[in-house]
Amino acid sequence: MEFVETSEARERSGLRLVVVPGIPSPWGEAAKTILHLKQIPFVAVRLTPGDAALAEWTGQTSAPVAMYDDEPPRGGWAEILLLAERLAPKPALLPTDPERRAEVFGLSHEICGEMGLGWCRRLLGVAAGLEGGGGFPKPVAEYLAPKYGYRPGIGAEAQQRVLDVLGMLAGRLRRQRDAGADYYLGADLTAVDVYSAAFMALLAPLPPEHCPMPDFMRAAMGTLDDATRDALDPILLEHRDLVYERHGKLPLEL
Numbered sequence: 001m002e003f004v005e006t007s008e009a010r011e012r013s014g015l016r017l018v019v020v021p022g023i024p025s026p027w028g029e030a031a032k033t034i035l036h037l038k039q040i041p042f043v044a045v046r047l048t049p050g051d052a053a054l055a056e057w058t059g060q061t062s063a064p065v066a067m068y069d070d071e072p073p074r075g076g077w078a079e080i081l082l083l084a085e086r087l088a089p090k091p092a093l094l095p096t097d098p099e100r101r102a103e104v105f106g107l108s109h110e111i112c113g114e115m116g117l118g119w120c121r122r123l124l125g126v127a128a129g130l131e132g133g134g135g136f137p138k139p140v141a142e143y144l145a146p147k148y149g150y151r152p153g154i155g156a157e158a159q160q161r162v163l164d165v166l167g168m169l170a171g172r173l174r175r176q177r178d179a180g181a182d183y184y185l186g187a188d189l190t191a192v193d194v195y196s197a198a199f200m201a202l203l204a205p206l207p208p209e210h211c212p213m214p215d216f217m218r219a220a221m222g223t224l225d226d227a228t229r230d231a232l233d234p235i236l237l238e239h240r241d242l243v244y245e246r247h248g249k250l251p252l253e254l
Helices: 006-011 026-038 052-058 077-087 098-112 117-131 138-148 154-178 191-202 215-222 226-231 234-247
Strands: 015-019 043-046 065-068
Touching: 006 043, 006 052, 015 026, 026 077, 026 098, 026 191, 052 065, 065 077, 077 098, 098 117, 098 154, 098 191, 117 138, 117 154, 117 191, 117 215, 154 226, 154 234, 191 234
Parallel strands: 015 043
Antiparallel strands: 015 065
8 A cells, every 4th residue: 555645645646545544443444445446556645744735625524535636525334335326337236126235235334433432432542541541542532532522421321332332243243144145235245344344443453464553542452341341242343354354454554
């Protein structure tokens, strides 16, 4: 993966992807995997706090952001997926059948969207960091709090959402396995599989040889309470490993 500075990225055409450096931010890692699967060439730009030129160019201070030619910035997981599908229709990660397509978007939202699995795991890390119960270091928690809509007391709601989504995902994978299928929607890989694999980083990060990152972040991302540990069905991590083995690129480039 080629990294360039903001000034060079702005001068280039094609696809530029702003990414969080040094940690496996699942939204960004999912985007990278999608681009890898579809063999879409891109250059990466590291998100740097205080980079005014980057914020002016992308219109935001978060990542990932996909910048394609002179088109508007795309910062949402669904926007980036749809761009990738347009640039490289094969292999398709979205079904053509409308009902199955809606199913992919619905399941993906429960993983990637607001108050989904990833969002709520981030909220729990923020709440713990601000309320003295571990989680993210306080400066990180203070930075992330407004991005995820933290408010005192939201931890209980976020925790229940994590448990509910984990249970739903694991139940679906077990039904698929009983039917002889490896993926969430049968015999074919879809975007749901990519997102599920990437977002396991917020519960059980890949080992250091596959995912190098600072020890404090590994501890923050992998620390689980008893209820979450019980809800993290082994089939979710088995599915993650299968997706990375068959379709991903290891070690992750952070």
